[in-house]
Amino acid sequence: MSIAPPDPTATLLISCPDQKGLVAKIAGFVYSNGGNIIHADQHTDRLAGLFLMRIEWQLEGFNLPRELIAPAFSSIAQPLQAEWRLRFSDDKPRIAVWVSRQDHCLFDLVWRQRAGEFAAEIPLIISNHPHLGTIAEQFGIDYHHIPITAETKLQQEAQQLEILQQYNIDLVILAKYMQVLSSSFLSQFPQVINIHHSFLPAFAGANPYQRAYERGVKIIGATAHYVTQDLDEGPIIEQDVVRVSHRDQVADLIRKGKDLERMVLARAVRLHLQNRVLVYGNRTVVFE
Amino acid sequence: MSIAPPDPTATLLISCPDQKGLVAKIAGFVYSNGGNIIHADQHTDRLAGLFLMRIEWQLEGFNLPRELIAPAFSSIAQPLQAEWRLRFSDDKPRIAVWVSRQDHCLFDLVWRQRAGEFAAEIPLIISNHPHLGTIAEQFGIDYHHIPITAETKLQQEAQQLEILQQYNIDLVILAKYMQVLSSSFLSQFPQVINIHHSFLPAFAGANPYQRAYERGVKIIGATAHYVTQDLDEGPIIEQDVVRVSHRDQVADLIRKGKDLERMVLARAVRLHLQNRVLVYGNRTVVFE
Amino acid sequence: MSIAPPDPTATLLISCPDQKGLVAKIAGFVYSNGGNIIHADQHTDRLAGLFLMRIEWQLEGFNLPRELIAPAFSSIAQPLQAEWRLRFSDDKPRIAVWVSRQDHCLFDLVWRQRAGEFAAEIPLIISNHPHLGTIAEQFGIDYHHIPITAETKLQQEAQQLEILQQYNIDLVILAKYMQVLSSSFLSQFPQVINIHHSFLPAFAGANPYQRAYERGVKIIGATAHYVTQDLDEGPIIEQDVVRVSHRDQVADLIRKGKDLERMVLARAVRLHLQNRVLVYGNRTVVFE
Amino acid sequence: MSIAPPDPTATLLISCPDQKGLVAKIAGFVYSNGGNIIHADQHTDRLAGLFLMRIEWQLEGFNLPRELIAPAFSSIAQPLQAEWRLRFSDDKPRIAVWVSRQDHCLFDLVWRQRAGEFAAEIPLIISNHPHLGTIAEQFGIDYHHIPITAETKLQQEAQQLEILQQYNIDLVILAKYMQVLSSSFLSQFPQVINIHHSFLPAFAGANPYQRAYERGVKIIGATAHYVTQDLDEGPIIEQDVVRVSHRDQVADLIRKGKDLERMVLARAVRLHLQNRVLVYGNRTVVFE
16 A cells, blocks of 8 residues: 555546446557556455456546546546546545544544544544543644433534534544444435454454453454444455454453454554445445 | 473362462472472362372483372372372373264364374274275274264264273274263263364354354354363363454354364364363362 | 466567567557556566566457467567566476475465465475375375485486376475485476575574574574575575564574474465466566 | 453562572462462563563452552562562553654543543643643643753653652653653653664664665664663663655655654553563563
């Protein structure tokens, strides 16, 4: 995975029914408009009969102005019944980080954003608790405390959606936000990444570390995934694991898990921001 | 984990209700009889109120003859309500490897035994298929082909038990043996290690690689565990994982999994043979 | 990394000075001849100004007969000053495994070849010792014992080259062959993969495990690389590591290292056989 | 590795020439004074003829008052020619973090200390640059900017030593401090942990990531070690690695390395603070 190049690039993520000539057609589109490809990677899911591709090229010297690239590509994509997404490397998506009480993922994300690891902005933190407001303050990020109860959930989600819109948010990161989002919310704002504190599908649901301890596993994990209406069942972006032993109590699993969680979440966010993750069905292709 | 020392050692694995003075008492037993301890490791499960220990000492210069060590230690262990196991490093447990059609674990185990990695003998292979008989022949190991059907299972298990007894077997390794053992079998022969082709508890049951592919996980695993009457629920001895990507088809997961399976199984067998694994409840302490 | 598809494919590995239009040109070559691309991956080394690509397509339905593909592609490649290599998935390269006294890598390679993991044949084993002849016999592979001394080395290498030619060998694997090959040999037979028993560049040279023990490292490794005239300096194909602790004596490092060595070597060989490794300068691009 | 128990414990780290009866003697000391051992682990380096042990017991119910434990144990240790260190779990060592311009390790250490992962205080940051002063301020930690040039080094080290004394510092952590400490400094303040940005002994010295890139390694690492007068040669406490590929430019190695560095350094610091690291010769025993 390369760092953002000094000069801006365009990236296309494409999927469509497989047929001959797709690479040539797509690369030809870039070339015929004077683009220099710096990354092209392609995958065919032969079981699904699906073609999936990521292609990135330098905008300098490209003959189409930015606003015409999408319309121009559209005329190629439509006959192929392709789904696609175009992104410019100097666009900075706006992220809202949602948290509850734990601060490790929030701290990590904000630090990375400040360190230039994410080509993105983080103007907003939403929490169902007031605790992490001081961190928001410390980093100069707006903090909205929106408590959630079973009764108020739907109403509060309406407020959350309003705030997301107001801040012009492109991506929500659930960084240890311990509430389930409703189907209604997700249908209105589908771009949500969550970090789950287990190696899914092991220990889906509540208290994974407690259950990992009870089962006596020798390895624990964490999973970053897109959120769907089926809890803990969304497309997996990234996973990682760490060894544990009989000496590790539940509190140790939680501590070790925190390190995993922030690493795995950060990698997933970075992959997403670089337009490297293509979802199809309940799976992802990650073009690293 | 150290290799077997050139001169023979005795190892005690002990667990008992926790109380003061246990390390001193057990180490004192060894010292007062002139033993030189080369490994002592102890763990307390404070939730369970349980003391667990492994202690290994050189037999050279030890004042008690081998056959008197167990009776002598018994008088210490009984008042402590301790469970314990004594093993001499130059004892060679006799292993039966059980297989079905896949040969990778069998090959690996036999190669390691020949290479001196296991202080054990492998005089017997049992299979519900005839296919791997040539490997048995190649290495000069007896091969018993005992086909299993739903109807014949209990009767065949009786035959299996008889053969185990006849060969004086101490440990059964299920090296990709694709049959479930009955409760009755396990109550008569409880020392059984199995390799499961997933990172338990994920994908317990059948076809784990197919299901891992369908779920789109980024990591697959393997688990070696003692066999109990609850399928795939026995105490875990060792686990390991390997990364996979969207490029890996089910056949690739199976291929990568084979490498995991033989590594994880071999490590578990070695730990067991060195008397490093103490089971309590459904968990293990592994004194590495 | 996908398994070989049931129907045969052609793979091109290409490197050339970077310029616009290369992906389009190469994909266009495949498409215009009716080929269906199943894998295309491209990398640009911007520091070196180098374009590197792997492209694989199905031969079924391809309009050019096999023997005309290379000449046809040549007319595209020459103006680009490209270096390239064409391979058909149903070609079976012929491998000679070279060993000294240790058998773990040999056993592993032969087992994998038998298990269908390598699309290759292993008709020949060469050793400077007689010890492993019985394994060769066991698997029905010719074994040539060619002892080496400082005085006889050049002369024996002449004999080795003759045997390689006689068996029509495409690739030599040094599977714990503890002799250095001369520059002269390598200039006549350059396709040689070696497994080095350390995480290069740490502990290059002799006795890496002993030196790793003395340095007190917490991790050891193994490295598979192409052999060049600079000992232990050739382009690295694959590396892996394993944790060790103070409990591990040199003999334990050797034992753990054996598992690493065979895994790392096998992965490197497989990547090479699938035409996934592109060497440039002293580096490799591995198109996984 | 277990978390600090709710009630305070004492830990002894001991090394001495091996002889019979050491475990019994040391455990006996604890037991005879009414102590309940919660962790005892022992290692014998048979090559060096050295006995090494860690023993931890609950202070509640222990009959010796804290200030008498060391004198009492001394009378046992002296005849054994033992070196030993006693630590109480509720003692909070005082740490000075030294940095240059990079903030990732500093941030991580401070966050962990705040999160309760370290039983220690961090009252002081020393830097040869002014840049990270704002972080110090953010967390309410004193920041001393002491610029270093070749000419001023010895004089500035005198000032550094004075400040360490003034703040009553027990441990210095070089968290990406890019200056070499003099022998004279180390002889006066020997408790120093450093994080080196490579998998030592590979790429010792300057610019390890650049050199790793040039060598084309497939894995990079980081190493935490005690600082000695031989640069990058001190006893290793902890190491870890991460995979890289041809896609990773030097900037990517640096970014990935940062994650490694903070994880490895944090683990090493935690092990040190829990009195789990015993140095002998140029090696460590880590009682996990």
